[in-house]
Amino acid sequence: MTSLTPTTGLTPEPAPAGAPPPPRAPAARSQTPRRLGDRVFSGLSTSAGVLILITLAGVALFLVTESLPVLSADAADLPEGGFLDYLLPLLFGTVLAAVLALLFATPLAIGIALFISHYAPRRVARTLGYLTDLLAAIPSVIYGLWGANVLAPYVVPTYGWLEANLGFLPFFTGPVSASGRTILTAGVVLAVMILPIMAAINREVFLQTPSLHEEAALALGATRWEMIRMTVLPYGRSGVVGGAMLGLGRALGETIAVLLVLSASGGISFNLIGQANPPTIPSNIAAQFPEATGLDVNLLIATGLVLFVLTFAINFAARAVVARRAEFDGASG
Amino acid sequence: MTAPTSLRAAAPEALPHDTRPLPPWVPFAVAAVAVAVALALRGVLGSGPVLTTILAAIVFAVLLNLVSRQVEGSRRAADRTVTTVVSAMFVAAMVPLASLIWTVLTRGSGRVDVEFFTATMRNVIGEGGGAMHAILGTLIITALAALISVPIGMLTAIYLVEYGGGGRLARAVTFLVDVMTGIPSIVAGLFAYAMFALIFGPGVRFGIGGAVALSVLMVPVVVRSVEEMLKLVPAELREASYALGVPKWRTILKVVLPAAAAGIGTGVTLAVARVIGETAPLLLIVGTTTSLNLNPFDGRMATLPVFAYFSFVTPGARPEPALDRAWTAALVLMLIVLSLNLVARLIARRFAPAGGR
Numbered sequence: 001m002t003s004l005t006p007t008t009g010l011t012p013e014p015a016p017a018g019a020p021p022p023p024r025a026p027a028a029r030s031q032t033p034r035r036l037g038d039r040v041f042s043g044l045s046t047s048a049g050v051l052i053l054i055t056l057a058g059v060a061l062f063l064v065t066e067s068l069p070v071l072s073a074d075a076a077d078l079p080e081g082g083f084l085d086y087l088l089p090l091l092f093g094t095v096l097a098a099v100l101a102l103l104f105a106t107p108l109a110i111g112i113a114l115f116i117s118h119y120a121p122r123r124v125a126r127t128l129g130y131l132t133d134l135l136a137a138i139p140s141v142i143y144g145l146w147g148a149n150v151l152a153p154y155v156v157p158t159y160g161w162l163e164a165n166l167g168f169l170p171f172f173t174g175p176v177s178a179s180g181r182t183i184l185t186a187g188v189v190l191a192v193m194i195l196p197i198m199a200a201i202n203r204e205v206f207l208q209t210p211s212l213h214e215e216a217a218l219a220l221g222a223t224r225w226e227m228i229r230m231t232v233l234p235y236g237r238s239g240v241v242g243g244a245m246l247g248l249g250r251a252l253g254e255t256i257a258v259l260l261v262l263s264a265s266g267g268i269s270f271n272l273i274g275q276a277n278p279p280t281i282p283s284n285i286a287a288q289f290p291e292a293t294g295l296d297v298n299l300l301i302a303t304g305l306v307l308f309v310l311t312f313a314i315n316f317a318a319r320a321v322v323a324r325r326a327e328f329d330g331a332s333g
Numbered sequence: 334m335t336a337p338t339s340l341r342a343a344a345p346e347a348l349p350h351d352t353r354p355l356p357p358w359v360p361f362a363v364a365a366v367a368v369a370v371a372l373a374l375r376g377v378l379g380s381g382p383v384l385t386t387i388l389a390a391i392v393f394a395v396l397l398n399l400v401s402r403q404v405e406g407s408r409r410a411a412d413r414t415v416t417t418v419v420s421a422m423f424v425a426a427m428v429p430l431a432s433l434i435w436t437v438l439t440r441g442s443g444r445v446d447v448e449f450f451t452a453t454m455r456n457v458i459g460e461g462g463g464a465m466h467a468i469l470g471t472l473i474i475t476a477l478a479a480l481i482s483v484p485i486g487m488l489t490a491i492y493l494v495e496y497g498g499g500g501r502l503a504r505a506v507t508f509l510v511d512v513m514t515g516i517p518s519i520v521a522g523l524f525a526y527a528m529f530a531l532i533f534g535p536g537v538r539f540g541i542g543g544a545v546a547l548s549v550l551m552v553p554v555v556v557r558s559v560e561e562m563l564k565l566v567p568a569e570l571r572e573a574s575y576a577l578g579v580p581k582w583r584t585i586l587k588v589v590l591p592a593a594a595a596g597i598g599t600g601v602t603l604a605v606a607r608v609i610g611e612t613a614p615l616l617l618i619v620g621t622t623t624s625l626n627l628n629p630f631d632g633r634m635a636t637l638p639v640f641a642y643f644s645f646v647t648p649g650a651r652p653e654p655a656l657d658r659a660w661t662a663a664l665v666l667m668l669i670v671l672s673l674n675l676v677a678r679l680i681a682r683r684f685a686p687a688g689g690r
Binding site for chain 2: 037040042044046048050053063066107108112114116133137139141143144145146148149150187192195213223224225226241246248253255260282285286289293308311312314319
C-alpha cells in the first residue's frame with residue numbers, strides 16, 4: 001500500500017512529481033479503480049444503490065403478482081359487485097379522512113411554524129422546535145389509543161350541537177354516532193399526527209427566508225405582519241405546499257391510528273358525524289388481514305397496491321413542487 | 334380594504350410619527366376584560382371550559398384590534414390581531430398534544446411494576462401478566478431491521494455522494510429513495526408478506542419478515558441523513574487525503590466517515606426511533622403471541638405496539654386489566670422513542686465538530 005510520508009507527499013506510482021496538475025488528473029483517476037480495495041468498496045456501495053432499485057421493483061412486482069388473482073378470479077368468489085365496488089368506498093374513506101386532516105392541519109401548521117420562527121423569543125423557539133420534533137416521533141398506535149379513549153368521547157356533545165344547528169348541511173346530518181368514533185374524529189386525530197412534521201417543514205422553510213428581505217421590509221416601516229406577508233409567506237409558499245402534500249401522503253397511509261379510532265361499517269357517505277363511516281384502505285387491510293385466507297388476501301393486497309400508487313403519485317407531485325422551488329432559489333441566487 | 338397590499342400603497346398613510354404605540358399595560362387590561370366577558374357569558378350560555386377559553390380569545394382579539402385601531406391606526410391593529418391569532422393557533426395545537434402525553438403518563442403509570450417487565454401473557458386471563466415477550470420481540474426485530482438497513486443505507490449514501498457523481502444511476506437511486514420515504518408502512522408489511530408468501534407459502538408469520546418490512550421503511554431515512562452528513566464534510570479534507578496518496582476507499586473509511594460520525598450516529602438513532610413504534614407491518618407479517626419467542630426465524634412474535642393494539646381491541650371478558658396493559662405498553666413505547674431521540678440529540682451535541690453551530 002502507499003506510504004504516507006509527509007515529506008514526499010505524492011503517490012509514488014504515477015507520473016513524476018512536478019508534472020503540471022491538469023494533464024495528470026485524468027491519469028490519476030483512471031488509476032483508482034485498479035486498486036483492489038477501491039474496486040471492492042465501489043462495487044459494494046454501487047450494489048447497495050442497485051439493491052434499492054431492486055427492492056422498489058420488488059415491492060411493485062410482488063404486490064402486482066399477488067393482486068393478479070383478483071383480476072382473473074370468478075365474479076362469484078369476489079365480494080358482491082366485483083373488485084371496483086369493493087374498492088370505491090375504501091378509496092373514498094381514505095381520501096376523505098386524509099383531506100379532512102389536511103384541512104385542519106395546514107393552517108395550524110403554518111401558525112405554529114410562524115410562531116416558532118418569527119414570534120416566540122429565540123431561546124424559547126429552540127426548545128419549541130425541539131419539542132415539535134419529539135412529538136413527530138410518537139408512534140401512531142399511541143395517537144390511536146388517545147383518539148379512541150380521550151378524543152372520541154369528548155367530541156360527542158360537539159357533534160350533537162353540529163347536528164342540531166348545522167344539520168341542514170350534508171356533512172352534519174344525524175343520527176349522531178354515540179361513540180364519537182366517526183370519520184371526522186379520525187380526520188382530527190390524523191391532523192394532530194401530521195401536525196408536528198408539517199410544522200417542522202414549514203418552520204424550516206420560513207427560517208430560510210433571506211434575512212435581507214425581512215430587514216428591507218422592516219426598514220421600509222412594515223409592521224411584523226406586513227413583513228411576514230411580503231417576504232416570508234411568498235418565499236415559503238411552495239415549501240408549505242410541498243409540506244402539506246407530504247402530510248397528505250402520511251395521512252393517506254396511516255393505519256393503526258385510524259383503525260383504532262374509526263368505527264367503520266358504511267359505504268360512501270359525506271356525513272362526517274354519523275354512525276356508518278366508510279373504512280380506509282390501510283385500516284381495512286390491518287383489520288381483515290390477520291383473519292384472511294385464500295382470495296381475500298389477494299383482494300387486500302390489491303387494495304394495498306392501489307394505496308401504493310396513490311401515495312406514490314402524491315409524493316411525486318410533492319417532490320416536483322419542492323424541486324421547482326429549489327430551481328427557483330438557484331435562479332434568484 | 335383598509336389594509337395596504339404593498340408598502341408603496343401604504344406610503345401615503347404611513348404610520349404617523351406623532352401616534353405612539355399602545356402603552357404596554359393595555360393588552361393586559363384588554364385580556365382582563367375579555368376573560369371577564371367570557372366568564373359572564375359562561376353564566377348565560379353554560380359553556381364549558383374549552384368554549385370559554387375560545388370565547389375569551391375571540392373577545393380579546395376583537396377588542397384589542399378596536400382599541401389599537403383607534404390609537405395606532407389600522408396597520409398596527411392588523412399586526413396585533415395576527416400576533417394574537419398565531420399565538421392562539423400555537424396554543425390550540427399544543428392542547429391535543431399535551432392531552433395525549435398527559436393521558437399516556439397518567440393511565441400508563443398504573444401497571445409500571447416488576448411483573449409487567451418480567452412476565453409474559455402466557456396463560457394469563459384477566460389481571461396480571463406482562464409484556465416482557467413484547468418488549469424483547471420489539472428489541473429483536475428492530476435490531477435486525479437496523480442490522481439490515483444501516484449497512485445498506487450507509488453504502489448507498491456513500492455511493493450517492495462519493496461514487497455516483499450525479500450519473501444516471503445515482504439520479505435514479507435518489508429518486509427511488511424519495512419514493513421509498515413515502516411508502517405507507519402497511520404497504521411495506523404487504524410487500525414483506527407477499528415476498529415471503531411466495532417463498533414459504535401463504536399464511537407465513539415470523540419475526541425476520543417484520544425486520545425486512547421495517548428495513549423498507551428505515552433504509553430511506555438512513556440514506557437521507559447519512560447523505561446529508563457526507564455532503565457536509567468539506568471537500569478539502571478529501572483532497573488533502575488524496576494529495577497524500579491515500580486511496581479513495583481508505584479516504585472514505587478513515588477521513589470522511591469519522592468526520593461525519595456524529596451526524597451519522599444521530600441519523601441512525603432517529604431512524605431506529607422512527608421504526609420502533611411501527612405497528613401495521615408487524616401486524617401483518619409477524620402477528621402476535623402470548624408466549625415468549627426469541628427466534629425471529631420461526632413463528633409469531635409479540636411486539637410492543639402490536640401488544641398495545643391487541644390489548645385494546647380484544648381485551649377479553651374483563652376489559653380493565655387489558656386496557657391498563659395497553660396504556661402501560663404505550664407508555665413504555667413512548668419512553669423508548671423519546672429516549673432514543675434524546676440520545677440522538679446528545680450524540681449530535683457531544684461529538685459535534687468544534688466550531689460547528
